[in-house]
Amino acid sequence: MPEAGPTAVLPGRPLTVGELLDSAVLLLRGQVAALLPLAAALALGEQLLLLPLRTAAGVDPPLWWISGFNDFAPFWFLLGVGAATEAMIIMLLGNPATRAAAGALLGHRATTRRLLRPTGARWGATALLCPLVGAAMLLASLLGPAWFVGFALLGAVTPALVLDRVGPLRALARSATLALRVDGRAAALRVLGYLVWWIIRVGLGWGLFTGLSTLGLVASGWAVTVATLAWAAVNAVAYAVLACLDAVLHLETRIRTEGLDIHLSRAPAGMPPAALLAVRR
Known part of the structure; x- marks a missing residue:
């Protein structure tokens, strides 16, 4: 188990809210070469x-907001599509981020080549579920608070x-189950x-x-290009951090509710990491 000091990404114990947010940033900092590009x-x-879609909705940079509510429907659809793409990007980034978090929990740092x-790595299953998650988020976004x-x-x-x-369908159910444990702690976080x-x-x-x-x-006529590049740069960092947050939050929830830390401490020496962290079928 890794050292439980203040700089440990995942010290192998339940974390506070602040520690979880810090862990996500620390994880990205340690794997920036793999995650940020x-x-x-x-x-x-x-x-x-x-x-x-922004052109059709009539929004202008830098905040891409509408000036009035006469054409709100295209703008609302734009927000829904944006929410769907965000969810899919975070999900794809979650693949290497999750494996990096697992390495941090087990006390070793995965290389960039290994993460990619x-x-x-189950990239196929991740890509298979990605459109489904995107469609679900598009529908939920169009319904507002959903x-x-x-x-x-x-x-x-x-x-x-x-x-x-776990399999793709079970992964959806397990995600919801873990999110709702401890009075919805993971969902709220x-x-x-x-x-x-x-x-x-x-x-x-x-x-x-x-x-x-x-x-x-x-320069004149370059506002859209500059705004596009600026938002891409800012979002890249945010999406990578949120993917790391999903990874550390998942492992912390398993530690808090499934005794993952106890399981790891009792595991036989030399057991493969995949077998260490897999749930019982």
């Missing part, structure tokens, strides 16, 4: 996908696939983490664009 590529792809290697429920319950889908080694980073994203995205504009660095 992938997050940047996905975030940029998301911005390019949303660009024609497809062998044994977004909170969908986002809260689907955070552990990738960790359940990658670490618990996932939403809290999203809201914290949403505030940071808005502040950084708007501030970066405004700062560049104030300095006269945004």
Whole structure:
């Protein structure tokens, strides 16, 4: 087991809310070479996908907000699509993030090559469930407050696939089950983490664009391009942190409710990590 000091990503015990948020950042910091480039590529792809929808909705950079509510329907659909793409990106990033968190819990740091290697990583199952999770979040977002429920319950889908080694359908049920344990603690913390980073994203995205504009660095006709790149950069960091939060929250919930720490302490020496962390079928 790794050292339980203040710099440990996962010290192998139940954590406070602040420790969980810190653990997610520490995990990203330790695996930035693997997670951030992938997050940047996905975030940029998301911005390019949303660009024609933003044009149709009549929104302008940097906040991509509407000036009036006469054409609210296209804007509402834009928000729904954005929520779906966010969920899918976080889920995809959760694959290497989860394996990195497992390594941190077991006391070793996975290399970038190992995290991105497809062998044994269950990328196929992750990609299979990704559109389903995206569709669920799109529908939930179009229903308004249902977004909170969908986002809260689907955070552990990738960790359940990658670490618990359950099937795709069972991963959806296990994610919801873990989220609702201890009076919905994991569900509430996932939403809290999203809201914290949403505030940071808005502040950084708007501030970066405004700062560049104030300095006269945004030429005429380049506002959309600059805003797109700014939001892609900010979102890349946020999505990577949220994927790390899902990973550490999943393992912490298993420690808190399933005695994972006790199981690891009693496991025979030399047992493969996959077998150590898999749930009983």
